[in-house]
Amino acid sequence: LLGDGGKGSPKVIPPPNFGMVDWGIYRSSYPTAENLPFLKKLRLRSIVYLCPEPYLNHEFVAENKIKLFQFGIEGKCEPAVEIPEGVIRDALRVVLDVENYPLLIHCNRGKHRTGVLVGCYRKVHKWSLASILDEYDRYAGAKARLRDKQFVEAFDASRMQRKGQIWKA
Amino acid sequence: LLGDGGKGSPKVIPPPNFGMVDWGIYRSSYPTAENLPFLKKLRLRSIVYLCPEPYLNHEFVAENKIKLFQFGIEGKCEPAVEIPEGVIRDALRVVLDVENYPLLIHCNRGKHRTGVLVGCYRKVHKWSLASILDEYDRYAGAKARLRDKQFVEAFDASRMQRKGQIWKA
Numbered sequence: 001l002l003g004d005g006g007k008g009s010p011k012v013i014p015p016p017n018f019g020m021v022d023w024g025i026y027r028s029s030y031p032t033a034e035n036l037p038f039l040k041k042l043r044l045r046s047i048v049y050l051c052p053e054p055y056l057n058h059e060f061v062a063e064n065k066i067k068l069f070q071f072g073i074e075g076k077c078e079p080a081v082e083i084p085e086g087v088i089r090d091a092l093r094v095v096l097d098v099e100n101y102p103l104l105i106h107c108n109r110g111k112h113r114t115g116v117l118v119g120c121y122r123k124v125h126k127w128s129l130a131s132i133l134d135e136y137d138r139y140a141g142a143k144a145r146l147r148d149k150q151f152v153e154a155f156d157a158s159r160m161q162r163k164g165q166i167w168k169a
Numbered sequence: 170l171l172g173d174g175g176k177g178s179p180k181v182i183p184p185p186n187f188g189m190v191d192w193g194i195y196r197s198s199y200p201t202a203e204n205l206p207f208l209k210k211l212r213l214r215s216i217v218y219l220c221p222e223p224y225l226n227h228e229f230v231a232e233n234k235i236k237l238f239q240f241g242i243e244g245k246c247e248p249a250v251e252i253p254e255g256v257i258r259d260a261l262r263v264v265l266d267v268e269n270y271p272l273l274i275h276c277n278r279g280k281h282r283t284g285v286l287v288g289c290y291r292k293v294h295k296w297s298l299a300s301i302l303d304e305y306d307r308y309a310g311a312k313a314r315l316r317d318k319q320f321v322e323a324f325d326a327s328r329m330q331r332k333g334q335i336w337k338a
Contacts, residue, residue: 009295134186
């Protein structure tokens with residue numbers, strides 16, 4: 001449940017660009033201190049963090065026994081840096097492993113690196129490219145990058161697949 | 170699972186502006202014929218349809234034993250029409266009833282009427298207004314309407330609450 005329906009409970013503040021990708025998978029921008037009470041309610045088992053800088057929420061992660069998977073990807077696109085396909089593939093493997101759910105993917109703004117990883121995830125699930133880019137644009141807004149879309153288009157998802165069943169019921 | 174990971178299976182085409190609102194709740198624009206194979210995989214139990222016009226997917230709804238809840242709300246904002254609070258409240262009651270999950274909310278473009286209803290849903294779950302409007306804008310894009318945001322801000326969610334538990338596990 002995303003939030004709190006309790007009478008008289010305080011407001012929760014999801015991180016900007018927060019959204020649900022699929023059952024057990026969330027995405028957002030970099031959570032700050034004010035977002036942590038909201039994140040706590042998600043009962044995350046893992047965080048996939050896509051920046052090269054040391055993680056700022058290590059205390060939260062330790063307290064809540066969350067597994068931190070860090071994949072350092074450079075965020076700037078000037079000067080032109082290639083998106084490292086191997087790293088995206090490693091991150092995607094974590095995202096496809098049901099043992100890691102509930103899981104949060106984030107970078108800094110939740111637009112480019114996160115958008116590329118979610119786009120590749122959608123390719124695994126056979127979304128049409130137009131639908132994938134519709135979603136990418138929704139989160140990237142005016143900051144959408146052609147380079148990211150080209151990467152997602154070229155990404156070969158045929159060797160990737162989900163590991164485990166989401167709900168054993 | 171949103172999509173299909175099967176080898177060799179055809180691509181799926183989610184409706185434009187498709188997204189996951191919460192566990193068991195989806196939102197989108199008006200699904201057309203090409204979106205139905207994707208929707209079928211969601212195993213919907215209900216659709217909350219927010220336009221006054223007769224429903225176009227009644228065959229799909231009947232075949233898949235989906236409950237259709239229609240709440241006719243006028244989509245145009247010129248000439249100025251008030252958003253009918255009573256109707257939004259009735260629709261929200263359906264959205265808060267776990268017996269209706271998985272559930273899809275849609276209007277025409279999945280921006281205004283759907284955005285208002287999801288905004289009111291977020292109020293029930295105590296999201297901060299800024300977070301609610303961040304999400305509203307993501308789906309409405311350049312078509313965002315101040316009127317919708319004012320309605321969500323003024324909406325008193327204190328009397329509404331969720332009915333039933335999502336996962337009895």
